[in-house]
Amino acid sequence: ADSDKERFLLEARAAGELDHPNIVPIYEVGEDDGQYFFSMPLVTGGSLSDWLDEQAISDGGKSGSSLGANFRDRQSAAAKLLQKIAKAVHYAHEQGILHRDLKPANILIDHHGEPQISDFGLAKRVADDSHLTISGQLLGSPAYMSPEQAQGKNHELTPAADVYAIGVMLYQALTGGIPFDGDSPMKLLQETLTKEPKPLRKCNPRIDRDLETITLCCLEKEPGD
Numbered sequence: 483a484d485s486d487k488e489r490f491l492l493e494a495r496a497a498g499e500l501d502h503p504n505i506v507p508i509y510e511v512g513e514d515d516g517q518y519f520f521s522m523p524l525v526t527g528g529s530l531s532d533w534l535d536e537q538a539i540s541d542g543g544k545s546g547s548s549l550g551a552n553f554r555d556r557q558s559a560a561a562k563l564l565q566k567i568a569k570a571v572h573y574a575h576e577q578g579i580l581h582r583d584l585k586p587a588n589i590l591i592d593h594h595g596e597p598q599i600s601d602f603g604l605a606k607r608v609a610d611d612s613h614l615t616i617s618g619q620l621l622g623s624p625a626y627m628s629p630e631q632a633q634g635k636n637h638e639l640t641p642a643a644d645v646y647a648i649g650v651m652l653y654q655a656l657t658g659g660i661p662f663d664g665d666s667p668m669k670l671l672q673e674t675l676t677k678e679p680k681p682l683r684k685c686n687p688r689i690d691r692d693l694e695t696i697t698l699c700c701l702e703k704e705p706g707d
Contacts, residue, residue: 496579499577500577504597506598527592530651531586533553534655561652625662628674629674630643646701656682657686682694
């Protein structure tokens with residue numbers, strides 16, 4: 483469909499304009515026999531999602547060998563990783579681009595253990611008034627979706643939407659879980675809109691209070707907060 487081609491080209495163009503060591507670069511965009519394509523480097527270290535999954539099954543890190551396992555007991559490592567992601571996202575925002583679908587599966591890890599942000603398929607120029615996205619359509623992944631995204635306010639999104647997603651990832655790294663417990667996408671979205679996140683220190687009493695404050699600030703309901 484034409485809209486699919488537009489989305490594909492949007493991802494390629496958005497990512498292709500970004501030049502940052504923690505963002506997966508786009509090498510080439512083109513068309514071959516009616517098929518659109520773009521090329522980018524192979525990132526071989528898995529994703530942040532893989533690391534967090536390993537943390538969840540590694541029984542406190544005893545059986546996990548990945549650098550990412552057991553973030554709950556390595557808060558500094560979690561904070562440093564998310565700081566790199568946040569700086570790369572801030573760079574994208576300075577270029578006028580929102581990601582809109584930040585989540586662990588879209589944070590690839592290279593062989594040096596460095597995070598690489600990928601998948602700008604839902605990226606949007608801050609000043610773009612294109613109607614490719616239907617007003618009210620939900621875009622993103624429910625667990626990492628900001629309240630304003632959950633309400634379908636896609637044309638009103640600001641960098642705060644990406645900040646919210648970073649907060650969810652930091653919450654997950656520090657506690658091993660996500661802020662809300664809805665057992666379906668719609669329940670998760672409803673809790674995002676109406677409930678406060680579970681206190682981090684109830685999930686992990688060893689969490690640094692400053693890290694807890696930073697995480698909860700990212701998860702404020704109002705974008706301006």
